[in-house]
Amino acid sequence: MVPKGIVTTGFPAVEAKCRDLGIRFRWWQRPIAQIILGKRADGKYASTIGGTGLSIPRQVGKTFLVGAIIFALCLLRPNLTVVWSAHRLRTAEETFKKMQALARRKKIAPFVAKITLGSGEECIEFTNGSRIMFGARAAGFGRGFDEVDVVVYDEAQILDDAALDDMIPAMNQSRQDCGALLLFMGTPPKPTDKSEVFTRMRQEALSGEDDDTAWIEFGADPSHVVTALPAPLTERDWAQVAKANPSFPDDTSREAILRMRKKLGQASFLREGLGIWDELRKNFAFGAGRWEQCMVEDPGPQVDAIALSVSMDRMHASIGAAGCVRIGDDERVFGAAVDRREGTGWLVPEAKRLHDAYGCAVVVARSAADLIPALEAVGLTQDSGLVIARTGDSQDACAQIFDRVQAGTFAHANHDDLDDAVYGAHRRTTPEGRWVWDRKNSETDVSMLEAVTLAAWQAALTTPDYDVLQSFY
Secondary structure (H helix, E strand, O other): OOOOOOOOEEEHHHHHHHHHOOOOOOOHHHHHHHHEHHHHOOOOOOOOOOOOEOOOOOOOOOHHHHHHHHHHHHHHHHOOOEEEEEEOOHHHHHHHHHHHHHHOOOOOOOHHEEEEEEOOOEEEEEOOOOEEEEEEEEHHHOOOOOOOOOEOOOOOOOOOOOHHEEEEEEEEOOOOOOOEEEEEEEOOOOOOOHHHHHHHHHHHHHOOOOOOOOEEEHHHHHHHOOOOOOOOOOHHHHHHHHHHHHOOOOOOOOOHHHHHHHHHOOOHHHHHHHHHHHHHHOOOOOOOHHHHHOOOOOOOOOOOOOEEEEEEOOOOOEEEEEEEEEEEOOEEEEEEEEEEEEEEOOHHHHHHHHHHHHEEEEEEOHHHHHHHHHHHHHHHHHHHOOOOOOOHHHHHHHHHHHHHHHHHEEOOOEEEEHHHHHHHHEEEEEOOOEEEEEEOOOOOOHHHHHHHHHHHHHHOOOOOOOHHHHHHO
């Protein structure tokens, strides 16, 4: 998405200065820089109001690209003040080290007056009065500045409105004749990231109604399902890597991609390695668009089974339900989020209440196995409908709900607690070569998904009376 009204760009001067400094731009970097530095007829940056967003995967070279542009601008424009902020201190320090290495190049060092070290005070100062300051937003960096001309928000996928508000007043005081320059660069956010700024910027830019914002996004095909570990990447996978990462394979090796894949895990690799936004691929758990295609209007309280699950840290617990229903001419298993609360003390009395109300089976996930004595004490036994899920049962349940979602024989009503679990869920391969939901490494609490999965598995064992079920429609 390119801002409207661009008639010229400041890139030729930047490229010439970088050439003098021994820096060369790759073919894919030039158009990005031209857009970032695009100007309207009045000489102002076309994106000075809305900024430029860069949603680009890791290992592409976006930090080097933006750093080269910033260095050139600092030398071309005396007394330019640049603030480069990252969310994490570690990222800010790593970026500062890279910029130090750039500043110490033989052709650049004569123009550098001082490099200030020290956590929270990192700065590169140039002989013409320009300076670049580095810091972490998580440590409060970004407050109290004035007359800031360029702001780079690194890790922009973790940026909330409060952090943005800290810097905007300082940018309003910029005295550059071309206006202030605002850059947001990051990767697609995780479900748990505070990403409202980056996400909103993307939505507004792609709507086509924002004339003052630039948006540049690299990514693989949203529908592509990457081969899961431990299997090797296929040639189709590598073709998608090349599509998302123009620096591959000339500047970024296969080994670097494989290292990132192993370190990040499957879901994060899709975001950070292939640049795929969750809202595009929805979702890793079942494949692009599959979960959404199973959404129906809530058919009502048809409960053949409920299941109890507890989060890994035991801070939350969930009860999911499922029932066999007829939707039109199709027979489906309908899964629903019943309740999710803090702690586990509420699970037993609520399970007893639901069992008595619906006469349903009560499935206990392995994560809630410690509650079995308490359930038996209130009369919920295996003779009265208590089902204790074993490892093989969990594997069967996961396989069945996956197959049902693919075939369209599962249904849900977009309950928030269930959707949140689905969109953050990872899988864990078991020693038997099968898989279950990964309670430890998923990006959100998946206890509701585990509960609904087990409830659906148990409900599918029930033969429903469809004449009675018609009363729900």
